[in-house]
Amino acid sequence: MDLVYTLLTGFVSVVLINNLVFTKFLGICPYIGVSGRIDMAFGMGLAVTFVMTLSGTLTWMIDHWLLMPLGLEVARYVAFIMVIAAAVQLVEMYLKKFFPSLYESFGIFLPLITTNCAILGLCLFLVVWGTSTLIEAVVLSFGGGIGFTIAICIMAGIRENMQMVDVPKALQGAPITLITAGLLALAFMGFAGMI
Amino acid sequence: MAATLERQNPYSEAVVTGLWREIPVFRMLLGTCPILAVTAAVKPALTMGLCVIFVLVCSNIMVSLMRKGLRPHVRILLFTLTIATFVTIADLFLRAYQPRMSEVLGPYVPLIIVNCVIIWRAEARASNSGVLLSIVDGLAMGLGFTIALCVLATIREILGTGKLFEIQILPTAFPAWAAMGMPVGAFLTFGFVLGFINYLKKKPA
Numbered sequence A: 001m002d003l004v005y006t007l008l009t010g011f012v013s014v015v016l017i018n019n020l021v022f023t024k025f026l027g028i029c030p031y032i033g034v035s036g037r038i039d040m041a042f043g044m045g046l047a048v049t050f051v052m053t054l055s056g057t058l059t060w061m062i063d064h065w066l067l068m069p070l071g072l073e074v075a076r077y078v079a080f081i082m083v084i085a086a087a088v089q090l091v092e093m094y095l096k097k098f099f100p101s102l103y104e105s106f107g108i109f110l111p112l113i114t115t116n117c118a119i120l121g122l123c124l125f126l127v128v129w130g131t132s133t134l135i136e137a138v139v140l141s142f143g144g145g146i147g148f149t150i151a152i153c154i155m156a157g158i159r160e161n162m163q164m165v166d167v168p169k170a171l172q173g174a175p176i177t178l179i180t181a182g183l184l185a186l187a188f189m190g191f192a193g194m195i
Numbered sequence B: 001m002a003a004t005l006e007r008q009n010p011y012s013e014a015v016v017t018g019l020w021r022e023i024p025v026f027r028m029l030l031g032t033c034p035i036l037a038v039t040a041a042v043k044p045a046l047t048m049g050l051c052v053i054f055v056l057v058c059s060n061i062m063v064s065l066m067r068k069g070l071r072p073h074v075r076i077l078l079f080t081l082t083i084a085t086f087v088t089i090a091d092l093f094l095r096a097y098q099p100r101m102s103e104v105l106g107p108y109v110p111l112i113i114v115n116c117v118i119i120w121r122a123e124a125r126a127s128n129s130g131v132l133l134s135i136v137d138g139l140a141m142g143l144g145f146t147i148a149l150c151v152l153a154t155i156r157e158i159l160g161t162g163k164l165f166e167i168q169i170l171p172t173a174f175p176a177w178a179a180m181g182m183p184v185g186a187f188l189t190f191g192f193v194l195g196f197i198n199y200l201k202k203k204p205a
Helices: A002-017 A020-024 A028-034 A038-070 A073-098 A100-106 A109-113 A117-128 A134-162 A174-193 B002-008 B010-021 B024-028 B032-037 B042-065 B072-097 B099-108 B110-114 B116-124 B131-161 B183-202
Strands: none
Touching: A002 A134, A002 A174, A020 A117, A020 A134, A020 A174, A028 B032, A038 A073, A038 A117, A038 A134, A073 A100, A073 A117, A073 B072, A073 B110, A117 A134, A117 B099, A117 B110, A134 A174, A174 B183, B010 B131, B024 B183, B032 B099, B032 B110, B032 B131, B032 B183, B042 B072, B042 B099, B042 B110, B042 B116, B042 B131, B072 B099, B072 B110, B072 B116, B099 B110, B116 B131, B131 B183
16 A cells, blocks of 8 residues: 555656656757647657656666666666667667557657657656665656656647737747746646645 | 858857857757756856866767768767766766765756757767867857856846855845746746847847
8 A cells, every 4th residue: 555655646746746847847859849739749748658668667677786786887877878779769660560650650759759858867867766666667757758748738739829829029939938838837836735 | 251251260160150150059949958957056057068068079079080980870879878978977077076066966967968969069060070170169069058058047046046156146135036946937037038039130230
């Protein structure tokens, strides 16, 4: 029961309270670049969630079962980035072979995920938060992905509507997106008292 | 006139490009993650900028040295590994000599690995130019990045705490805007600074 409770609070915390986009500023690049349409944003979010869960779990295993016992924490960053790159490659090959239509619709996003700071960021935050069990690492990385998907979808929805709004010339494009993100971050701060 | 100057001297062109024409953060919208995360105060922002300059110059040198042997499909992997190595060096250095700063910056130092500015320069400049030009390019781009960080950090620290470099500069009667130190302030400041730059750009000179 205790475990379930810990996992549940951890999940809610990483989705809402410590949302990667709004409080840790991770994955802002695709956030600004991609989030123009809801369906694309959702696809991107799913791809990120998948890769994030996979690489969060893998890096936790490597960190705890390989690097820590051997005292090789120095190599942590190099190992992490290689795991992520490999995971993305695997996912890409797998999708290309078995789900070609899905692969087509992801297009350029998949390779871009390698350099999505949200993925590496989450793996590093798992270390910072002192995640101690495997199941916790899995849940937290899945939650991180869900949080990212929620953020990017809300944003895409707002931007779809914003096309009909008369934004001051100088603020068009990225500036107004950032200002909107700021207001959303303000809203998300309201979740802070939940746990 | 500027065009002829460029053709004559790739070095000065690299400097102008890095510091103004393609200043990484404001013009290209690259490397936005640390821009938002470490700009609550000027000191961490400056530290971050120095780390980025170090990594950028070193990785540019390495990539430039091995540019003849690069193969298309392993290129990005090699870039990333090079960058990760130098980031590890910078992180260990910070932890040893600036432990407090290292704690403040936290995982944002290792996140330099996925900072698009660095891989962009490796791809666009270092993989097809000589070592010296790559160094100049790295310095200029790094400096441009640091300037952007410091501009945002200055605004946020002054409005958020009334201080600069932890020295009180606004009268103490000024109510510190706590929101400026939070994520909200980061997004809003960045948005408005970008808007201001757009405004300057569109105004006929």
